[in-house]
Structure formats: C-alpha cells, structure tokens
Amino acid sequence: MVVKIVSKNFDIPNAHTLKVALENGRYSSIDKLFTMTPDEVTEEVCKSGLRGKGGGGAHCGPKWQLMPKGDPRPAYLIVNGDESEPGTFKDRQIFQYDPHLLIEGIICACYAINAHDAYIYIRGEYKFFIDRLNEAINEAYAAKIIGDKVMDKYDYRVNVTVHRGGGAYICGEKSALIESLEGKRGHPRLKPHGKECEWFFDNPATVNNVETIATVPFIVENGYEAYTAHGTKSSPGTMLFAMSGPVKNPGVYELAFGNKMIDVINTLGGGMIEGKTLKAVIPGGSSCPILTADEVEKAVLDYESMWDIGSTLGTGGMMIIPQDVSMVDVAKNLIEFYHHESCGQCTPCREGTGWIDKILKKILEGDGNEEDLSTILDVCETMNGKTVCVFAPAVKDIIKSIVEKFKDEFIAEFNK
C-alpha cells in the first residue's frame, strides 16, 4: 500500500541537512540529468504520466511543453507551496524532512524548461518550514550545488528564492499566486482561450506544486517506467495522502494510486478512535464533493475512480467526519472559510459565499425552512461557472453535495 518515492527519506534523522541528504541519495539524479537534453527530460516526464499534486491533477510534462521555444525573454519556474486547502498538509512534510529533494527537483525542472530562476511561494503561516527550507537553500549555495554552476561543474545557472505569502488562500490559485509574487493583491487572472504558459512580469513561467517537483528527480534518475510501475494506468505513480479527523493515526502517507479509501482509513489510519463512527469523508481538501459512509466503502483513490463516484481526488487530503458532528455545522464551518477567503474580485463569489453563510446562520439559529435549502442550491448554481477562477465552482461542489446528501439533517434542524 505504502510506496515511498517522495517520502523515502522522511524517517531518516536529520535528512534535512545537506550532509545526511547527500548520504541518502539526494542530488544523485543531476549527473543523469545533464546527459539528457531539456526536451528529453520533458519527454521522460510526459511518459511518466506525472500529474500535478496540488489539486488540479493536470499533467506535468505537457504543461512544461507550453513554454515557448526560442523566446528571448527569461523563463521562470514558480513552485506553489501555498498549501492552504483545508485538510491538506503534505508539502510541509517535504519542507521539513527533505528540503533538498525539492531543490533537486527544481534543478531538474529549471533545466527542462530552460529557466534559471525559481521562486518557491510558501504560505506565510509556514514560518518554521520557510526557515527550514532557507537553511537548506543556503547550504546548497555554500556547497555550490546551486548558483552559477549546478554541482559546481555543469554550465547551468540555477537560483532559488523563497517568497513568503501573507495568509491568503486564493494565492494557491496559480495566476493569483503570480499576481502576489508581482507585489499585488492575490486576484486570479482571466484565463486565455487556448492553452499557454503562465506569465511572470510578461515573461514565460510554469507553476508546479511542491510535491510534483519533488517527484521529478525519481523519474529523471530511474526512468519513467519505474514511476508507471506503481498506481493505475491513467493515474500512474504515487501521491502523498493526508488524513485528519478522529482516526487513530492521522498523518501523511505516500500511497500508490488505486487503493480503496476505506482500507487506507482502517489500516494506515488505524480506524476511528474509540466511540466514533464514520459518517462522511471530504476526500481531497475541502473543495471536493463530500462522500457518505456508503460511498466511502466504494471509493478508490485515483483520479478517474473519484470522478466516477461524483467527487474528485483533489490534494488527497481526506477529512474524516464522525457521526456526532452535525452536517449543518460542517456546512457552516466551510462556508465561513470560503466567505473569508473569497478574494472579492467577482460578485457571484464574493456575495454568494456571504449569502449562503447568512442562510446557514439563520438555520442554526432555528429560523430555517425548506425554502432556504432551495435558495442555497440556487445561489450555488448562480456562482458556478460565472467567475474568473474555480473558487466559486468549488464552493458549489462542496456545499451542494452536503445539502443534497444530508438533507435530512437540515430538515431535522428546522423541526428542532
């Protein structure tokens, strides 16, 4: 069940220091990297089927291919470590336990997309992890692993900079992240009609999640087949799955795709803590449609299987909800989050989240009726697909699924 690719060194004491990291295989992919051309690296990553681990699940290799060829402007790699999706706490494990893996991945990715500067955008709350990563970066500079010449011998410059965010969930959205990196408010940008790369001060840029980048060295070093040997055909490889809530062993586990969710909860998670029974699971960060206990029995942890049962894999951060927690409270808790975090740019999202929050408050105060539920669903539909980014559709997904699947709990609230 557990396959350690990214998390291989997590349990090794002091693996965050350069000395221990080097003893345990860090930077060993670099020699192979420079025997390949950048296109060959991208091709290898394409063949591996590596998908973005930040929640969207877009294929990493094809994303790199969107970088314009022969463009005289400098290219940039931007690593998304904003990790603000409720239920998600996996990238911090990489910062804490194996920051050199991330730096190694950055060297590989920079080479593949012909970038010389990488920025790692990390949420402001992660002060400890930012300091940890900065220490590793300083060590790597001092050892001449990065800087003007990679590993002090390859004629390729790579500079790595950590950029601290200011506590805005929306900056995990890649274009909002770039706006923030450009010193502005984190307002997502309108998306182009065709597929193209991102733009950082009008220069071509690629945005990848921390875990995605941390997977690249394994693929470069061992070839794509070593990666596709794990997981399923359409969801190859592994992912860091996080588990939180009243289970015996909450935490982060690296699993191949294709495991049954209930098995993961009962074995690695150790099952529910005494006196609690499982009522529902929000499978991949709070923006994925909720699963009832019956659906959890059927759920399989890969992209396609989760779509088949009407949810998404998201970030792989499973939030487990016990029987004794009211789903009205869950809905209220989450809509407060989204209301607070809506960036305010688009009216349907800014107003819709606040409106649903008000209705749920009214219901919890004992003034609710069935009409309120249809109003909530109506507001959800009004928000969906009418905004710049996918924040509002995510709100629709989670709120609508809670209201529809646990309608009886809302009705019980009306009759209290």
Add this chain to the structure above:
Amino acid sequence: MGKFTFTPENEAKYQEILKKYPNSDSMMLPALWLVQEQESWISPDAMIYVAEKLGKSAIQVYEVATFYTMFNLKPIGTYHIEICKTLSCMIMGANELKKFIKATIGIEPGQTSSDGKFHLSEVECMGACGGAPMFALNGVYHEKQSVDLLKKTLEECQ
C-alpha cells in the same frame, strides 16, 4: 507617531532580497514582512515608507497590506494566539480552546487583553490538520492540543 525607517539591519536585508527579483514590484510582500518584523504591525506611516521605496502610491501599498490577513494593521499584544477554526480542528475540539481563553483571559477573537499581553485571533486552516486541534503562539505551531496543554503553554508566557 515618528517617521518610520528600516533599521540598518533590515535595510541591508531589503537590499539583499531585492537582487533576487527581476522587478522591484516583487518586493511588496518582503518589504511588508520586514516592517512587521521590526514593529510587530504595519502603521500607515510605514506603508508610506514602503510606497516611497517601491515607487508606488500609498494606496497601492494599503490595498495589498489590507488584502493579506497576516499583516497586523494595528498593534497587537505581546503574545499572539491564533486558533485554527476550520473543519478538522473544529471536529477535534478547537471550540474548547477558544472557550478556555474566553474564560481565563477574557478575550474573544480579534481582542487584546487589557494589559496588552495577549491577542487572540481565530484563523482559517493553518495546514496542521493531522495535529488538530492546533493553535499558533507568536507564529510557532502547537499541535495535538487540549485545554490542559493550552493552559500550560499560557502559564509559561511571562
């Protein structure tokens, strides 16, 4: 209110960070972080200072400083307690922590104790769901918490 300037040490840090970006616009968040590290909050005077440094108008700095929730726009207490309130922490008992602070220190989210010692914030997901419930004290995470552990930590705040 005296006119704000960076300490020589922070000015040196600012110049060092500036070299890392292709455009000085990117210095907005790093500059605001330096201000907050220096003063523990960001005064209007400091915003004007940052604006002048970046060649921006004061309103451009103001709109950024007010967008990001981690920037304190007024002075806060010596000890800043941030309790995570989002789902996994709620399920695991974040409310009990909040109630305990109300009962003992007498402050609610957004308030500072009358002696200026404690400031309480209720924050959205801190990315510590596996260690729920959690709070941060002056930015340091305390995970897998209980009322007893919180009590002990607060007693150590002298």
